[in-house]
Structures are given as structure tokens and as C-alpha cells.
Amino acid sequence: MTDRALSVVRAGALTSVQDEGRHGHAHLGVPRSGALDLAASRLANRLVGNAPGAAVLETTLNGCAVRPRCAVTVAVTGAPCPVTVAGRPAAWGAPVRVPSGAVVEVGAATRGVRSYLAFAGGIAVEPVLGSRSTDLLSGLGPAPLRDAEVLPLGRPEGGHPYVDWAPAPGVPDQLVLRVRPGPRVDWFTPDAPGVLAAGHYRVSSASNRIGLRTEGPALRRASRRELPSEGMVLGAVQVPPDGRPVVFLADHPTTGGYPVIGVVPEPDLAAAAQAAPGTPLRFALAHWS
Amino acid sequence: MSTPRVLPVGEHALLVELPDGDAAGALHAELLRRRAAGTLPAVTEIVPAARTVLLDGVADPPSLAARLTTWEIPPLTEAAPETVDIPVRYDGPDLAAVAALWGVPEDAVAGIHSAAEFRVAFCGFAPGFAYLTGLGDRYATPRRDTPRTAVPAGSVGLAGPYTGVYPRSSPGGWQLIGSTDAALWDPHREPAALLTPGTRVRFVPRAPR
Numbered sequence: 001m002t003d004r005a006l007s008v009v010r011a012g013a014l015t016s017v018q019d020e021g022r023h024g025h026a027h028l029g030v031p032r033s034g035a036l037d038l039a040a041s042r043l044a045n046r047l048v049g050n051a052p053g054a055a056v057l058e059t060t061l062n063g064c065a066v067r068p069r070c071a072v073t074v075a076v077t078g079a080p081c082p083v084t085v086a087g088r089p090a091a092w093g094a095p096v097r098v099p100s101g102a103v104v105e106v107g108a109a110t111r112g113v114r115s116y117l118a119f120a121g122g123i124a125v126e127p128v129l130g131s132r133s134t135d136l137l138s139g140l141g142p143a144p145l146r147d148a149e150v151l152p153l154g155r156p157e158g159g160h161p162y163v164d165w166a167p168a169p170g171v172p173d174q175l176v177l178r179v180r181p182g183p184r185v186d187w188f189t190p191d192a193p194g195v196l197a198a199g200h201y202r203v204s205s206a207s208n209r210i211g212l213r214t215e216g217p218a219l220r221r222a223s224r225r226e227l228p229s230e231g232m233v234l235g236a237v238q239v240p241p242d243g244r245p246v247v248f249l250a251d252h253p254t255t256g257g258y259p260v261i262g263v264v265p266e267p268d269l270a271a272a273a274q275a276a277p278g279t280p281l282r283f284a285l286a287h288w289s
Numbered sequence: 290m291s292t293p294r295v296l297p298v299g300e301h302a303l304l305v306e307l308p309d310g311d312a313a314g315a316l317h318a319e320l321l322r323r324r325a326a327g328t329l330p331a332v333t334e335i336v337p338a339a340r341t342v343l344l345d346g347v348a349d350p351p352s353l354a355a356r357l358t359t360w361e362i363p364p365l366t367e368a369a370p371e372t373v374d375i376p377v378r379y380d381g382p383d384l385a386a387v388a389a390l391w392g393v394p395e396d397a398v399a400g401i402h403s404a405a406e407f408r409v410a411f412c413g414f415a416p417g418f419a420y421l422t423g424l425g426d427r428y429a430t431p432r433r434d435t436p437r438t439a440v441p442a443g444s445v446g447l448a449g450p451y452t453g454v455y456p457r458s459s460p461g462g463w464q465l466i467g468s469t470d471a472a473l474w475d476p477h478r479e480p481a482a483l484l485t486p487g488t489r490v491r492f493v494p495r496a497p498r
Contacts, residue, residue, distance in 0.1 A: 026334040026345070028482040029412040128476045138416050183296035183304045229413055231336035231343025233302045255338050255413030263299030
């Protein structure tokens with residue numbers, strides 16, 4: 001049991017391999033993918049001495065458990081959760097040395113949605129178009145984790161962790177997303193931006209890695225015209241026919257035919273990734289340059 | 290060519306709207322030429338679509354927007370830089386329905402479709418799924434009323450003004466007129482997609498199996 005690999009003991013509700021994503025292929029219909037809470041995945045990598053773009057595990061709500069077949073340093077960030085190694089409590093948000101064969105258990109998130117588990121050397125599955133990320137929309141990259149599956153680990157780069165412990169932003173009780181209006185704000189009734197800004201929304205349980213879905217006041221279109229397909233960006237607030245805004249996250253489609261009323265800036269999306277269903281959500285219209 | 294309309298998309302992107310798909314294709318070709326020549330500011334994505342081109346990962350969108358509107362953009366040339374031939378068996382399950390919609394005999398569909406010169410207007414829906422224009426308004430085809438839950442990989446379909454080839458099995462509502470063995474998507478190939486935006490395409494009839 002000294003090979004650089006880990007076996008999956010408990011895959012959890014949805015655990016996937018994620019890095020910084022697949023960039024530069026949107027014109028071929030390839031979503032960007034990548035960790036939804038990039039700040040958390042980069043911090044986890046920093047804690048184990050990896051480059052920020054090394055592949056980590058992203059869990060969903062109920063964590064996961066893995067058994068490394070070699071001694072390895074790990075770190076858990078993102079949604080706070082209990083962490084144990086071989087049944088004993090271990091630190092969250094700090095490097096933890098795991099002996100060969102010991103089970104690392106990432107428990108259910110006590111707040112937030114997605115925890116990140118980084119290993120020194122990173123998860124070393126074969127990259128597809130320059131990324132190891134699981135893309136749930138188009139099926140590129142490795143499939144979500146399954147029980148008993150074995151994943152290869154890379155060799156540590158010899159880098160020592162830069163920090164022993166790092167503060168991480170807490171998960172807020174209310175999610176506030178800034179929105180810069182455009183490109184299709186003129187497809188909506190004149191009151192729509194005001195409705196979006198004043199509305200008390202909640203995060204819908206239909207949210208996933210493709211988009212943060214919402215429940216709340218509907219935004220009405222000015223006409224029934226059909227919008228020809230056009231390119232979509234991360235953070236786009238797309239409005240389907242039911243009028244409830246959807247905020248595009250990492251696995252979003254590269255083109256779409258519903259109008260985009262505005263765009264949420266990338267730094268706000270880490271909080272969106274941690275907003276559990278039912279979380280109150282407000283949109284703040286912003287006109288920054 | 291009329292001045293393109295440039296719409297802001299968040300902090301780091303621009304959506305350039307053009308009068309039609311040919312103008313969008315011409316702008317896309319010009320953007321690729323300028324990028325190859327090193328005269329385009331760094332962008333991470335250039336995504337053409339039905340009548341727009343999205344530029345994402347732009348450091349200074351207002352400056353690029355101002356420059357774009359001053360460009361002289363040559364129309365798309367007829368001379369194809371490269372043409373991809375796709376062998377097709379015209380044996381799709383919707384062949385009779387398409388013939389009826391077009392008002393032609395069923396055995397005329399293959400000849401009409403394979404005589405057209407296609408261009409990849411854009412990709413979307415799935416990796417390597419290309420929206421091909423060239424069939425003309427006369428043969429525009431509505432989608433099926435009820436989409437199929439599984440369309441086999443390699444199926445050649447029609448929807449609106451577009452022809453498309455399914456790179457892999459997926460649900461779909463396009464009217465299927467044929468099938469091909471061509472590998473539309475291969476992540477180990479560069480580029481992974483056989484049909485990239487701007488590529489000229491011909492469909493070459495093969496005997497049905």
C-alpha cells in the first residue's frame with residue numbers, strides 16, 4: 001500500500017475532481033467547468049504546498065471518505081465540516097498529515113454546500129483539453145466519484161505549505177450578488193431591473209454546478225421574440241420563460257437562447273457556490289466601470 | 290457593412306451583435322486573423338453564435354469596443370480555406386417527414402442536401418456540435434414536435450436553417466435525415482472538434498447500409 005493513489009470509501013452525494021477549469025475551448029461548445037468555490041480550492045492547494053491549479057475533490061453537502069495508499073498531506077477548505085483521520089478528529093482549514101492506509105473522512109457540511117479536499121501532489125487523473133475537471137453538463141473529464149474507485153495521486157512538487165492555517169470567509173446567512181446590467185436588459189419590461197434589485201429571492205433546490213436557480217419575483221419580457229443563440233459567460237443572469245433568474249456557474253452551457261439581464265462578477269460566485277437551498281438572496285445592481 | 294452593436298457583458302466581456310450570420314462569420318474570421326497577427330488584445334474566448342460574437346476575458350472592454358467599431362471587415366470569401374467532407378448515409382428516420390415539409394420526393398432529399406455548401410456558423414449544445422448554415426431558407430425545417438430521448442452519435446439532423454451532426458448520443462429534437470461514421474469529437478486530436486467555427490463542409494452521399 002505505498003503506491004500514489006487513493007481509494008474511495010464513501011463517494012458522498014456528489015463528489016467530483018476539480019481544478020481551475022478548461023479555458024479557451026468555449027467556441028467548440030466546451031464549458032469552462034472547474035471548482036465552483038475557486039478561492040477555497042486554491043487555498044486547499046496552498047495549504048498542502050501545491051500550485052493553485054492542482055486537482056482537488058469537491059464535495060456536495062455530505063462530504064466523502066477516501067483512503068490514501070501512501071502517506072500524504074491533505075487539507076479541507078470551503079464549507080466547514082468535521083474532519084477525521086483514522087477516526088480521530090483532525091483540523092479543518094489546515095494541513096493534516098495522513099498515514100498510508102488511514103481513512104480521511106470529510107463530514108457533512110455544517111454550513112455551506114461544497115468542501116474541498118486537497119492532496120499534496122494533486123489528483124492525477126488524465127487531463128482532457130488541459131483540465132482534470134469533471135464537467136457535469138457535457139460529460140468531459142472523470143465521472144463523479146463512485147465507491148471503491150481508485151484515483152491516482154501526483155508526486156508532491158517538494159513545495160512546503162506556505163501557511164499552517166488560514167482564515168477563510170464564513171458562509172453568510174444571506175447571499176448578496178452584485179449584478180451589472182446588460183447585455184439584454186432591453187429585452188425586459190422597464191421595471192425588470194427594479195424588480196430584480198428589490199426582490200426577496202431564495203436559492204432554489206434545483207441549483208447545481210450549471211446554475212444557481214432562484215425562487216422569487218418573475219422578470220417579465222418586453223416581447224415574445226425569440227433570441228437567437230448567443231455566447232454565455234460565467235455569472236450571466238439568464239432568464240428563462242418562467243421569469244426566475246438563473247446565475248450561470250462553472251458548468252454553464254457556452255451558448256444559450258434566453259436573454260441575459262445582467263452579469264454577476266466572478267469574485268461573488270464563490271459565495272453563490274456555498275449558498276444552500278433556501279438561503280435568502282438579494283441582487284444588488286452595480287454600475288461599476 | 291453596417292457598424293456592429295457592442296453590448297457590455299459584465300466586467301470582462303463584450304457581445305458584438307451583427308445584422309446576420311454571415312456578418313458574424315466575417316467578424317469572427319477578422320478576429321482570428323488579428324489574433325494570429327498579434328494585433329488583437331489578449332482574450333480568452335472568441336465565441337461566435339447565430340448573429341453575435343462574444344469576446345470573453347478582455348482586460349479593457351471599453352477600449353476594445355471603441356476599436357472594433359472602426360475596423361474594416363472584409364466579407365466572407367467564397368474561397369474556402371479548407372473544406373471537410375463528411376460521408377453520409379441518407380437513411381434517417383425523419384427523411385420522409387423532411388421530404389414532405391420540403392414538398393419533394395423522398396429520394397430527392399439526399400441530392401438537395403449534399404449539393405449545398407455549408408459553413409460552421411458556431412458550436413454549442415455539446416462539445417463538437419456544430420451549427421452549419423448553407424442549406425438556404427427554402428429548405429428551413431422545423432424541429433420535431435416531440436424531441437427524442439436518445440439520438441445516436443453520428444446522426445445528421447436539421448433544425449431551422451441549420452444542419453448538425455450529433456457528436457455523441459444525446460436527447461435531441463432535430464429532424465434526422467442521415468448518419469455518418471466521421472469522428473466529430475476526439476479529445477486527443479487538436480482541435481478536438483472536427484467542425485470548428487468557420488470551417489467549410491460538404492456532405493458526400495454514401496450507399497445506405
